[in-house]
Amino acid sequence: MTKRPGLRLDRKALEGVLTTAAAIVLALLIGAVLMALSNESVIDSMGYFFSYPWDFFSRSFDVVTTSYGALLDRSLGSGEGLANTLNRSAPLICAGLGVSLAFRAGLFNIGAQGQIILGTLAASYVGFTWDLPGPILLLTSVLAGVLAGALWGGIAGLLKAATGTHEVISTIMLNQIASFGVLAYALGELKSFQRPDDDLGLPQSPPVPDAAAFPEVLGVHMGVLLSLVAAAVVWWLLTRSTLGFELRSVGANPDASRTAGMSTAKVFILTMVIAGGLSGLAATMMINGDQASNNASLVGSVGFDAITVALLGRGTPLGSVLAGFLFGILAVGGGAMQTTSAGTAPEVVQVIQSLIVLFVAAPAIVRWIVRQRRKEPTSTFAAKGVSA
Amino acid sequence: MQLQIQGLTRRFGDFVANDAIDLTIEPGEIHCLLGENGAGKSTLMNMLYGLLEPSEGQILLDGEPVTFASPKDAINAGIGMVHQHFMLVPVFTVAENVMLGREGGPVLNRGAAAQRVRDLSDRYGLRVDPKALVEDIPVGVQQRVEILKALANDAKVLILDEPTAVLTPQEIDELMGIMRELKAQGTSIIFITHKLREVKAVGDRISVIRRGKIVGTAEPTATEAELAEMMVGRAVKLTVDKDAAEVGAPVLEARNITIIDPRGHEVVKDVSFEARAGEVLGIAGVQGNGQTELIKSLLGLIRPSAGEIMLDGDDIGRYGPRRSLEAGIGYIPEDRSHDGYVSSFSVRENLVLDLYRSPEFSNGPALKLAEIERNADDRIQEFDIRTTSRETPVGSLSGGNQQKVVVAREFSRPLKVLIASQPTRGVDVGSIEFIHKRIIAERDRGTAVIIVSTELDEIFALADRIAVMYDGRIVDTVSPDIEREQIGLLMAGAGGAEGGAA
Numbered sequence: 001m002t003k004r005p006g007l008r009l010d011r012k013a014l015e016g017v018l019t020t021a022a023a024i025v026l027a028l029l030i031g032a033v034l035m036a037l038s039n040e041s042v043i044d045s046m047g048y049f050f051s052y053p054w055d056f057f058s059r060s061f062d063v064v065t066t067s068y069g070a071l072l073d074r075s076l077g078s079g080e081g082l083a084n085t086l087n088r089s090a091p092l093i094c095a096g097l098g099v100s101l102a103f104r105a106g107l108f109n110i111g112a113q114g115q116i117i118l119g120t121l122a123a124s125y126v127g128f129t130w131d132l133p134g135p136i137l138l139l140t141s142v143l144a145g146v147l148a149g150a151l152w153g154g155i156a157g158l159l160k161a162a163t164g165t166h167e168v169i170s171t172i173m174l175n176q177i178a179s180f181g182v183l184a185y186a187l188g189e190l191k192s193f194q195r196p197d198d199d200l201g202l203p204q205s206p207p208v209p210d211a212a213a214f215p216e217v218l219g220v221h222m223g224v225l226l227s228l229v230a231a232a233v234v235w236w237l238l239t240r241s242t243l244g245f246e247l248r249s250v251g252a253n254p255d256a257s258r259t260a261g262m263s264t265a266k267v268f269i270l271t272m273v274i275a276g277g278l279s280g281l282a283a284t285m286m287i288n289g290d291q292a293s294n295n296a297s298l299v300g301s302v303g304f305d306a307i308t309v310a311l312l313g314r315g316t317p318l319g320s321v322l323a324g325f326l327f328g329i330l331a332v333g334g335g336a337m338q339t340t341s342a343g344t345a346p347e348v349v350q351v352i353q354s355l356i357v358l359f360v361a362a363p364a365i366v367r368w369i370v371r372q373r374r375k376e377p378t379s380t381f382a383a384k385g386v387s388a
Numbered sequence: 389m390q391l392q393i394q395g396l397t398r399r400f401g402d403f404v405a406n407d408a409i410d411l412t413i414e415p416g417e418i419h420c421l422l423g424e425n426g427a428g429k430s431t432l433m434n435m436l437y438g439l440l441e442p443s444e445g446q447i448l449l450d451g452e453p454v455t456f457a458s459p460k461d462a463i464n465a466g467i468g469m470v471h472q473h474f475m476l477v478p479v480f481t482v483a484e485n486v487m488l489g490r491e492g493g494p495v496l497n498r499g500a501a502a503q504r505v506r507d508l509s510d511r512y513g514l515r516v517d518p519k520a521l522v523e524d525i526p527v528g529v530q531q532r533v534e535i536l537k538a539l540a541n542d543a544k545v546l547i548l549d550e551p552t553a554v555l556t557p558q559e560i561d562e563l564m565g566i567m568r569e570l571k572a573q574g575t576s577i578i579f580i581t582h583k584l585r586e587v588k589a590v591g592d593r594i595s596v597i598r599r600g601k602i603v604g605t606a607e608p609t610a611t612e613a614e615l616a617e618m619m620v621g622r623a624v625k626l627t628v629d630k631d632a633a634e635v636g637a638p639v640l641e642a643r644n645i646t647i648i649d650p651r652g653h654e655v656v657k658d659v660s661f662e663a664r665a666g667e668v669l670g671i672a673g674v675q676g677n678g679q680t681e682l683i684k685s686l687l688g689l690i691r692p693s694a695g696e697i698m699l700d701g702d703d704i705g706r707y708g709p710r711r712s713l714e715a716g717i718g719y720i721p722e723d724r725s726h727d728g729y730v731s732s733f734s735v736r737e738n739l740v741l742d743l744y745r746s747p748e749f750s751n752g753p754a755l756k757l758a759e760i761e762r763n764a765d766d767r768i769q770e771f772d773i774r775t776t777s778r779e780t781p782v783g784s785l786s787g788g789n790q791q792k793v794v795v796a797r798e799f800s801r802p803l804k805v806l807i808a809s810q811p812t813r814g815v816d817v818g819s820i821e822f823i824h825k826r827i828i829a830e831r832d833r834g835t836a837v838i839i840v841s842t843e844l845d846e847i848f849a850l851a852d853r854i855a856v857m858y859d860g861r862i863v864d865t866v867s868p869d870i871e872r873e874q875i876g877l878l879m880a881g882a883g884g885a886e887g888g889a890a
Contacts, residue, residue, distance in 0.1 A: 242754070248733075249730050253726075253732075255727050256729055257741075258689065259719065260742035261711075261712075263708070
């Protein structure tokens with residue numbers, strides 16, 4: 001029959017891209033309003049708004065352009081900034097891929113955070129204790145991170161397959177165990193995880209030696225390339241492999257999948273293992289990429305931002321890469337806003353990130369806003385139809 | 389109220405789902421809308437109910453043009469709809485369901501609601517207990533609740549979308565009685581169906597819709613053959629052409645199967661039968677008498693608590709679905725949208741849903757995309773699957789074409805046993821004929837065929853031997869030469885309580 005895919009599908013995909021773009025623009029606009037309203041000089045100008053409104057608008061405009069300008073300048077304006085942004089994006093992309101993959105199998109993987117924490121512990125432990133020649137040490141350290149993440153994810157998959165435990169519950173609990181159990185124990189009790197020369201009182205591990213670090217080119221470490229390779233592999237897995245076929249089928253209709261002879265248990269376990277492995281890869285971006293010391297705040301909120309990245313990326317590998325990059329820009333550039341004359345708080349970036357996801361998760365809001373502008377031509381058309 | 393439709397057209401992109409439809413429904417008339425699946429019946433009704441905006445044309449009520457932006461507008465104008473899938477809250481009572489959405493103030497008045505339900509049911513002869521929980525009452529009674537809901541909104545025109553698809557023969561008779569009563573009280577009814585016999589039994593006028601157009605109007609005196617011909621555009625045989633079966637050795641033997649459902653009820657009780665090569669074994673019975681569970685256990689979806697299932701001498705009772713399929717069982721599930729296909733998957737993907745791991749379509753980890761595409765093109769042609777392309781999601785095809793996807797898939801590998809449950813439920817006449825032919829062809833190739841159907845017509849047309857199930861047991865196995873009345877008695881529990889089966 002015909003070679004090209006159905007028209008409906010194309011239109012749906014296009015609509016998805018447009019809704020996402022609209023969500024980002026809308027969030028940036030609301031972010032702009034917040035910046036203006038939180039700025040002292042703008043608030044001052046509101047005191048005499050009715051006698052001289054121009055001040056309010058010009059100052060607001062200044063604040064917004066200065067802030068967003070600084071954000072873009074810091075994150076993309078220089079080679080160094082761009083390298084920094086790419087390095088920051090890499091863990092978001094990897095962990096976002098893990099969450100996306102699980103989405104496609106119908107699993108809501110909230111556990112990227114815990115999986116990353118386990119990954120950092122394994123990668124750094126192997127990196128700074130094992131005595132292996134250069135490239136092999138790097139490889140083992142990275143593998144250890146990936147495997148630890150995979151193991152932590154796999155537990156949630158196994159629990160779901162064997163006992164039917166909902167993955168949202170189990171991954172949240174595994175996050176807590178990873179953070180307050182495993183990580184706290186390692187940093188607090190294990191001698192090897194404490195820097196010998198530590199006199200700050202803050203328990204933290206030594207960074208991995210240079211031999212276990214990703215090579216850098218122009219400030220961009222090799223992990224960035226790895227994250228793109230991971231995206232390509234996930235794309236292949238989803239669209240070209242038998243496992244991906246099962247994964248998507250189970251995600252869309254587990255009953256029909258079971259009737260067709262698929263094992264949902266196998267899919268749940270493997271998906272969570274791979275998703276956890278991707279989170280573990282994200283962990284190596286910090287340990288082997290940034291050569292960071294492992295401490296209680298190293299991972300920050302990357303595991304939760306990954307959920308946001310996956311939502312914004314609509315569960316597709318390419319979407320995760322783009323969303324991860326966008327969040328990298330916001331993360332790197334956000335701090336720059338405070339040091340400008342506008343003095344905008346970097347927390348605005350967090351609000352913008354959350355708004356984007358809110359709008360993506362509630363496409364009805366965006367569609368409603370877009371439709372308000374399209375309403376007129378539609379009703380004219382309908383009126384014509386009736387009079388005809 | 390008179391409902392008039394003038395030149396109503398609805399396009400989806402290039403596809404014209406409804407093409408300049410003209411129709412007039414007089415007050416107190418039962419107007420039957422007869423058409424194959426995918427002919428455009430649902431599109432038309434969705435426009436009447438405010439769910440779809442017409443591309444062209446208009447709707448007139450008593451001569452006044454109206455536009456419906458939402459079902460609320462349609463309801464306020466006096467149009468009521470009973471969907472094929474009920475829109476009821478199972479844990480609410482009948483009265484609560486009827487007043488749902490019309491609570492009228494912050495305080496629920498259960499007493500008044502129950503009284504209203506009682507008044508309406510007295511007036512129209514719809515027997516329902518207002519205090520019963522919807523989840524506890526049979527499907528036929530749930531449908532009455534749906535009708536009551538519409539009547540409580542003062543519906544003057546009632547749209548019944550394939551109302552008989554889910555009913556037992558007795559319930560169908562009762563529904564027809566209700567329809568006549570409503571008509572006597574001045575309500576107009578649009579009765580959507582593809583069952584010719586029902587149309588003749590209850591309709592005042594019959595409009596036949598095909599490929600988005602009204603192709604003709606007929607009186608109920610028209611013969612079934614005439615109506616069928618109008619529907620599919622050619623003469624259709626309602627019986628299946630087949631030679632006498634050349635019965636071979638038993639292929640599948642079920643021995644003393646007992647199944648206990650999750651709630652602890654024994655739903656299949658010590659059932660034994662054998663399916664023989666080159667023969668169609670029909671399993672007849674009113675729905676809910678254990679057929680569903682029995683069939684699922686043959687594939688390994690449910691594990692029987694006792695008994696064994698032998699396939700060519702091997703015990704497959706402990707096999708999962710995958711091993712059963714690989715052992716040569718073909719399986720067409722009872723509820724295709726639930727178990728038969730993945731609606732967001734394309735036709736191409738659904739055609740290999742249980743074949744993708746075979747060497748033909750994969751080399752282990754990777755799929756052979758070119759082979760899967762070629763397979764899709766071949767099957768679409770061979771089974772005449774009407775789809776815009778092989779990439780179209782199966783969920784957007786008509787019921788008949790969805791079933792053809794499932795059937796095409798199961799017939800595309802060598803089978804020892806074919807198990808088909810309700811193979812033509814919700815399928816148009818043209819596709820029924822096609823699917824029946826393929827089933828008989830499979831039989832003639834020496835496959836053992838097991839057909840489960842609640843449609844006696846289908847059982848009689850296909851089966852060489854009929855096993856009748858009642859209350860979890862096979863009560864008798866008979867030849868298709870037997871009188872229909874006798875099968876009916878067996879289906880009702882061999883002369884037991886009549887009319888009580890539901």
